[in-house]
Each structure stands twice: as C-alpha cells, then as structure tokens.
Amino acid sequence: METLYTKRLVLRPFKTEDAQAIYKNWTSDPRVAKYCTWYPHNSVEDTKMYVDMCMKKNYCWAITLKGSDEPVGAIDVVGVTDDGAAHIGYVLMQSQWGKGVMTEAAKTVIAELFAQGFKVVGACHHPDNPASGRVMQKCGMTYVGNSMQNKKFDSEELCEVKIYEIQK
Numbered sequence: 001m002e003t004l005y006t007k008r009l010v011l012r013p014f015k016t017e018d019a020q021a022i023y024k025n026w027t028s029d030p031r032v033a034k035y036c037t038w039y040p041h042n043s044v045e046d047t048k049m050y051v052d053m054c055m056k057k058n059y060c061w062a063i064t065l066k067g068s069d070e071p072v073g074a075i076d077v078v079g080v081t082d083d084g085a086a087h088i089g090y091v092l093m094q095s096q097w098g099k100g101v102m103t104e105a106a107k108t109v110i111a112e113l114f115a116q117g118f119k120v121v122g123a124c125h126h127p128d129n130p131a132s133g134r135v136m137q138k139c140g141m142t143y144v145g146n147s148m149q150n151k152k153f154d155s156e157e158l159c160e161v162k163i164y165e166i167q168k
C-alpha cells in the first residue's frame, strides 16, 4: 500500500507504535465513536488490537498532518461489494474537525482506489451525522439511496444509513 501525499497531509500505513497516540486522539472519545460501528476503547490494549487489524488490511491509512508523524485520523476500505465497488470509512480526532482534513484525505484515497482498478467508490453515513455526508458531497459523490445497517458491529439493532457513490 502506497503512502499518499496531499497538500497538508500524509496518509501512511499504520505502525504498532501508533496505538498510544490513536487511543489518546480518537479511539477513547465517545463523541467520535457515536456514529461509528465500534465502541469507545476502554484501554490502549483495545487500540493495539485495532492497530493490528489496520496493519493487516489492504487499504487502510493513518492520517497525519505534514510535519508530525502522529496519527490524527484514519481512512480505509471497509468493504468491497459483489460488483466491485470499494466502500470507504473514515474517522478524525475532534480537534481537527471542520478544517477540510477529511475531504482532502478522502479525495486522494478515492483517486488512489480508481488507480488501483476500482470503478466505483461508495460510503455511507447515519442521517444524524451530516458532516460525514458533506464530506462525501465535497468529494463529488452522489446520494444513491438508503439502506439498513447494523448500528454496532456486535448488535442486531439496525439503523438507516445514507449511501453515496462516485464512478470512475
């Protein structure tokens, strides 16, 4: 997996030693976890498992700001559909929200996934999390409909999500 560069960011593979910073920056934050399928981590041990998982994935980047190697967020492919569309997910620590960071990261990841051969990139968000939908819109994605999804990874409870896609 390539390291990707944008004007302000470096998107790089995860490293084992990232766990402490990631725990401090976002995995322990309930506000960040609210509309994600994971629960806030109770200890850095939980985050170590998450980092291990990220290191094994094909498309999973730690987002850093140029000039610092500390991860402030993550962006990854969370699934590939039967017809070959890559679905992305992303997360950013609170102090970096509202500065266009995720839009900058997502635009670059979408371009990379197209370069890797995906013809469609999709993403979805909870209707009560419009900032995420705004990122999708700013990346040129189009709203294609709603679907039901498990609210949390270990829960049977479903919630409605809005799906966006962009074609190559």
Ligand SMILES: CC(C)(COP(=O)(O)OP(=O)(O)OC[C@H]1O[C@@H](n2cnc3c(N)ncnc32)[C@H](O)[C@@H]1OP(=O)(O)O)[C@@H](O)C(=O)NCCC(=O)NCCS
Residues within 6 Å of the ligand: 031, 032, 033, 035, 036, 090, 091, 092, 093, 096, 097, 098, 099, 100, 101, 102, 103, 104, 124, 125, 126, 129, 130, 131, 132, 134, 135
């Ligand atoms: C969603 C998230 C990734 C956005 O990252 P970000 O770097 O702040 O996003 P950007 O700054 O690129 O864009 C956010 C946009 O949402 C808008 N926005 C923020 N809060 C909003 C709200 N309550 N309603 C509508 N729009 C909102 C911002 O104004 C901005 O749009 P603009 O540039 O047109 O003004 C970040 O808030 C996050 O990590 N949240 C927690 C985890 C999460 O929800 N991940 C996505 C799961 S689907």
